[in-house]
Amino acid sequence: MSIKGTAFMQNNSLSGVSRMTQSQSSFRVSVHPPTVVAVMNRNGRPETSVGVSVDNVVKELSVPMVVEFVDPKLKQPSTVVVDDVSGDDAPTEDEFVTPLSVSVASGYTLLRTPRHNKGLAFTEKERDAHYIRGLLPPVVVKQDLQVKRTMNDLRQYEVPLHKYQAMMDLQERDERLFYKLLVENVEELLPIVYTPTVGEACQKYGSIFKRPQGLFISLKDKGRILEILNNWPEKDVEVIVVTDGERILGLGDLGCQGMGIPVGKLSLYTALGGIHPSVCLPITIDVGTNNEKLLNDEFYIGLRQKRASRKEYAELMNEFMSAVKQNYGEKVLIQFEDFANHNAFDLLAKYSPTHLVFNDDIQGTASVVLAGLISALKLVGGSLADHRFLFLGAGEAGTGIAELVALEISKQTRAPLEETRKNIWLVDSKGLIVKSRLNSLQHFKKPWAHEHQPVTDLLDAVKAIRPSVLIGSSGVGQTFTKEVVETISSFNEKPIILALSNPTSKSECTAEQAYTWSEGRAIFASGSPFGPVEYNGKVYVSGQSNNAYIFPGFGLGLIISGATRVHDDMLLAASEALAAQVTQEHIEKGLIYPPFANIRNISAHIAGKVAAKAYELDLASRLPQPENLVAYAASCMYSPNYQRYR
Ligand SMILES: NC(=O)C1=CN([C@@H]2O[C@H](COP(=O)(O)OP(=O)(O)OC[C@H]3O[C@@H](n4cnc5c(N)ncnc54)[C@H](OP(=O)(O)O)[C@@H]3O)[C@@H](O)[C@H]2O)C=CC1
Numbered sequence: 001m002s003i004k005g006t007a008f009m010q011n012n013s014l015s016g017v018s019r020m021t022q023s024q025s026s027f028r029v030s031v032h033p034p035t036v037v038a039v040m041n042r043n044g045r046p047e048t049s050v051g052v053s054v055d056n057v058v059k060e061l062s063v064p065m066v067v068e069f070v071d072p073k074l075k076q077p078s079t080v081v082v083d084d085v086s087g088d089d090a091p092t093e094d095e096f097v098t099p100l101s102v103s104v105a106s107g108y109t110l111l112r113t114p115r116h117n118k119g120l121a122f123t124e125k126e127r128d129a130h131y132i133r134g135l136l137p138p139v140v141v142k143q144d145l146q147v148k149r150t151m152n153d154l155r156q157y158e159v160p161l162h163k164y165q166a167m168m169d170l171q172e173r174d175e176r177l178f179y180k181l182l183v184e185n186v187e188e189l190l191p192i193v194y195t196p197t198v199g200e201a202c203q204k205y206g207s208i209f210k211r212p213q214g215l216f217i218s219l220k221d222k223g224r225i226l227e228i229l230n231n232w233p234e235k236d237v238e239v240i241v242v243t244d245g246e247r248i249l250g251l252g253d254l255g256c257q258g259m260g261i262p263v264g265k266l267s268l269y270t271a272l273g274g275i276h277p278s279v280c281l282p283i284t285i286d287v288g289t290n291n292e293k294l295l296n297d298e299f300y301i302g303l304r305q306k307r308a309s310r311k312e313y314a315e316l317m318n319e320f321m322s323a324v325k326q327n328y329g330e331k332v333l334i335q336f337e338d339f340a341n342h343n344a345f346d347l348l349a350k351y352s353p354t355h356l357v358f359n360d361d362i363q364g365t366a367s368v369v370l371a372g373l374i375s376a377l378k379l380v381g382g383s384l385a386d387h388r389f390l391f392l393g394a395g396e397a398g399t400g401i402a403e404l405v406a407l408e409i410s411k412q413t414r415a416p417l418e419e420t421r422k423n424i425w426l427v428d429s430k431g432l433i434v435k436s437r438l439n440s441l442q443h444f445k446k447p448w449a450h451e452h453q454p455v456t457d458l459l460d461a462v463k464a465i466r467p468s469v470l471i472g473s474s475g476v477g478q479t480f481t482k483e484v485v486e487t488i489s490s491f492n493e494k495p496i497i498l499a500l501s502n503p504t505s506k507s508e509c510t511a512e513q514a515y516t517w518s519e520g521r522a523i524f525a526s527g528s529p530f531g532p533v534e535y536n537g538k539v540y541v542s543g544q545s546n547n548a549y550i551f552p553g554f555g556l557g558l559i560i561s562g563a564t565r566v567h568d569d570m571l572l573a574a575s576e577a578l579a580a581q582v583t584q585e586h587i588e589k590g591l592i593y594p595p596f597a598n599i600r601n602i603s604a605h606i607a608g609k610v611a612a613k614a615y616e617l618d619l620a621s622r623l624p625q626p627e628n629l630v631a632y633a634a635s636c637m638y639s640p641n642y643q644r645y646r
């Protein structure tokens with residue numbers, strides 16, 4: 001086939017190189033340099049829109065097409081040259097050719113393309129060049145003023161879910177404005193696009209669903225997953241967040257409606273970690289739900305059946321994992337999110353040797369909590385090995401954290417891991433995990449079955465173990481009762497209390513309860529945010545111990561180094577990098593995490609350290625290694641500022 005340079009010249013002068021090759025069942029076009037390009041499918045709807053500001057080109061194709069950019073950050077002279085790489089510039093009659101026509105995406109279409117829309121910020125020149133004069137009111141409003149106006153508008157809503165919906169609408173209308181709002185108002189908007197509001201959004205997802213924000217892959221799609229991946233408009237995908245909806249926050253099985261979680265997590269990948277939105281793909285695997293309420297809900301959007309059998313589940317996941325690798329290559333990062341623990345540990349173990357996989361609930365949570373503990377030591381003194389840890393909840397988060405803490409202590413003290421585990425105790429729904437329960441324990445609990453007589457409830461466990469650190473990861477609210485907090489405060493001058501469960505309703509206790517019941521002595525952080533608390537005339541500001549501090553920078557570090565596998569040492573590096581961002585000033589205020597307002601800088605530091613570890617461990621494939629990895633990470637970050645169109 002051949003594409004002539006002249007084909008691009010309908011409204012704007014484009015010349016240069018656009019390379020077309022055949023890849024799998026689709027055709028590949030490279031445009032140098034990155035150009036605002038929209039590929040239209042047969043129905044004339046935009047299929048792909050990627051790139052940076054140069055021109056708008058629409059290709060009307062009769063075959064599926066992929067637009068590929070060599071490096072979205074590369075700024076080169078704006079040329080698009082077409083050449084014939086398949087050697088069919090002069091096809092013979094028995095060869096197939098691709099009839100192609102290319103036109104400029106402009107006018108109304110441009111305003112309806114969230115990736116390129118700038119709302120009222122199109123300049124006079126752009127309005128002429130892109131055929132939008134008259135489609136907008138006469139005023140030209142800079143992005144900053146649009147941010148101000150949109151924030152004012154958002155603040156009018158009293159119900160958080162309405163703010164969430166307004167934010168999702170914005171993301172679908174004007175992507176850069178959405179991210180600029182999020183980046184510049186992260187502390188105000190995080191509780192909206194993320195926990196706790198995203199939890200409510202998932203519960204009501206069927207009622208509020210408007211437009212697809214990610215891919216739904218269901219049991220019905222068995223055998224066709226590769227084909228479905230190709231329906232996603234972006235072909236260059238670097239990060240996938242995938243859930244099967246079985247353990248959405250602490251809200252349980254929400255089936256297909258768990259989609260709000262991958263969507264929310266990936267918006268944080270971009271806002272907090274600077275990863276370009278076009279390379280992020282949210283996926284929900286729908287294998288049914290055991291949630292009767294949803295199965296009987298007329299607005300439920302998923303398969304109306306009970307969860308698949310183990311065999312069906314494993315087969316679908318296997319096809320999914322193979323298809324992802326086949327389509328996006330070895331280095332696509334697959335983040336497992338909010339799977340139930342009976343699948344989460346197995347999936348991680350099964351695919352870690354062959355894929356770049358990361359379980360946020362097990363590994364990301366572990367890394368963020370370890371960072372908080374390292375910071376907390378500056379307030380309580382001693383080393384990690386001097387402390388005694390008690391968890392309420394022995395699932396993904398609980399055992400994931402426990403294992404990373406034990407690993408860090410083992411590295412610090414050179415004591416064997418089995419030894420360092422002995423200071424760490426966990427309570428599950430049946431009580432303290434002890435040796436006598438060993439045979440009936442799930443495999444991930446077994447390393448924590450220490451010698452002790454049975455203890456059935458948390459209060460008795462606190463009395464028996466006398467921990468200095470109490471961590472809640474049970475998904476059950478109000479389980480750190482007054483007596484529990486008073487008891488741990490009776491033998492610790494500064495008890496460390498982390499109530500990790502999300503959303504807010506599931507928090508083991510509130511910040512106010514922690515400070516009041518400990519008489520202002522607790523070092524407290526929670527999974528979902530709490531506002532400042534006044535106790536005895538003093539204001540206490542608690543931290544948010546949430547994996548959102550870790551995964552965006554962690555993922556960025558993997559991507560910039562071209563890491564091929566995740567390694568525990570990378571998690572430790574991320575913890576240390578995060579803890580290093582906590583200043584003396586924060587510590588004096590009782591904060592064990594730095595403010596989220598500074599998250600992009602924090603993420604650059606985490607990414608730099610994670611990437612450095614990847615190079616050190618020989619797991620990095622992007623060579624040569626940049627000299628200053630933190631600066632390099634920062635320089636790679638997506639900017640949500642509007643771009644200027646020629
Ligand atoms: N802040 C953060 O960054 C993160 C927070 N989380 C939150 O942590 C919570 C748990 O997540 P995850 O570990 O993945 O979930 P899991 O289902 O894997 O684990 C939950 C654990 O809590 C135990 N449990 C449940 N009810 C009780 C109870 N009444 N008393 C004592 N233990 C109980 C369960 O016991 P059993 O095994 O006997 O059933 C299980 O061990 C969720 O709310 C989630 O939102 C998770 C990840 C990150």
Ligand SMILES: CC(=O)C(=O)O
Pocket residue numbers: 195248249250338360361501502527546547548
């Ligand atoms: C924060 C998170 O990942 C969770 O609650 O599941």
Ligand SMILES: [Mg+2]
Pocket residue numbers: 249337338360361
């Ligand atoms: Mg999670």
